[in-house]
Amino acid sequence: MKSSSLVLIPETTHTIGTASEIVGTRQKAVGYYKGQGNGQNIRFQCNDFPGNVYLYASLDTDPKTSDETGEIPYLLATDWFQVFEFPADSSDGSTLITADTTFTVYGKYTWIRAVVTTFTEGVIGPITMSY
Numbered sequence: 001m002k003s004s005s006l007v008l009i010p011e012t013t014h015t016i017g018t019a020s021e022i023v024g025t026r027q028k029a030v031g032y033y034k035g036q037g038n039g040q041n042i043r044f045q046c047n048d049f050p051g052n053v054y055l056y057a058s059l060d061t062d063p064k065t066s067d068e069t070g071e072i073p074y075l076l077a078t079d080w081f082q083v084f085e086f087p088a089d090s091s092d093g094s095t096l097i098t099a100d101t102t103f104t105v106y107g108k109y110t111w112i113r114a115v116v117t118t119f120t121e122g123v124i125g126p127i128t129m130s131y
Contacts (some may be wrong), residue, residue, distance in 0.1 A: 049120035
């Protein structure tokens with residue numbers, strides 16, 4: 001089983017032209033490896049970040065991220081479900097947050113990915129996963 005750090009969202013500094021929404025690359029979670037354990041440690045770093053970060057998980061062996069034409073957005077892809085939100089108070093994006101925190105997401109998920117929304121200034125990431 002892999003035990004090194006996997007990048008969900010790389011460090012990104014907001015500049016003019018930076019997208020306000022970032023959909024991270026899916027990464028193999030702990031359940032991918034035949035049920036070896038049930039916890040994924042997520043490290044989240046940001047500096048003057050006003051947005052939200054959502055973690056989505058899947059139990060499928062090869063979850064879709066869109067349909068063949070790319071028309072299904074990440075929120076509607078039925079292979080994924082939300083397992084965590086930062087900040088947990090459902091911030092409206094009006095408060096700048098600086099944080100370096102680690103938390104554990106429990107579950108035998110096969111894939112995990114992060115989605116950043118309302119990214120209008122500051123620095124996000126890296127957001128990493130280890131198990």
